[in-house]
Amino acid sequence: MARTFRAAAAASAVAAAVLLGGCSGDDGEPRRDASGNVTETADAADVFDVRVGDCLGDFGDSEQVEDVAVVPCDGEHAQEVYATGQVPDGELPGDDDLRAQAVELCTTEFQTYVGLAYEESALDFTWLQPTAQSWDQGDRELVCLVYDPAGPVTGSLQGANR
Numbered sequence: 001m002a003r004t005f006r007a008a009a010a011a012s013a014v015a016a017a018v019l020l021g022g023c024s025g026d027d028g029e030p031r032r033d034a035s036g037n038v039t040e041t042a043d044a045a046d047v048f049d050v051r052v053g054d055c056l057g058d059f060g061d062s063e064q065v066e067d068v069a070v071v072p073c074d075g076e077h078a079q080e081v082y083a084t085g086q087v088p089d090g091e092l093p094g095d096d097d098l099r100a101q102a103v104e105l106c107t108t109e110f111q112t113y114v115g116l117a118y119e120e121s122a123l124d125f126t127w128l129q130p131t132a133q134s135w136d137q138g139d140r141e142l143v144c145l146v147y148d149p150a151g152p153v154t155g156s157l158q159g160a161n162r
Contacts, residue, residue, distance in 0.1 A: 030070040045070040047128065050143060053158065054081045064131060073156040079147040080157050083109035087142060092135040102127040106144035114146060115161040122162050124149050
């Protein structure tokens with residue numbers, strides 16, 4: 001079976017300096033409570049299965065991401081999914097166009113999730129975008145990730161107002 005990846009991109013020149021959260025899951029899927037919150041770490045969840053509100057370990061400076069560590073937000077984590085959006089069908093946009101779409105989406109949705117406008121926040125964002133291979137398989141999703149450039153955080157960044 002062919003594995004597909006999503007490309008990771010940085011929104012600013014400063015890369016996130018974050019640590020990988022502790023991982024203990026063994027089935028590749030995070031365990032969730034009735035509300036959908038992660039209750040147990042999955043150290044190799046498929047990148048296509050992340051949801052808004054999921055907290056993730058660091059996937060480093062990988063240009064292509066296949067699996068991510070999904071961890072409970074009350075534990076230490078590197079980043080958090082705060083928005084998703086769809087790239088219109090058609091041909092795969094170029095990197096500059098994907099970047100523009102991601103920056104627009106992620107900047108617009110930042111305040112709704114974090115509680116403070118991106119320009120006023122100490123937090124930063126990055127995103128995941130389709131690769132040529134995942135695009136050919138129907139992937140059209142942009143995934144916005146908020147993180148603290150100072151390092152890992154404990155607790156959700158939703159409503160952090162910082």
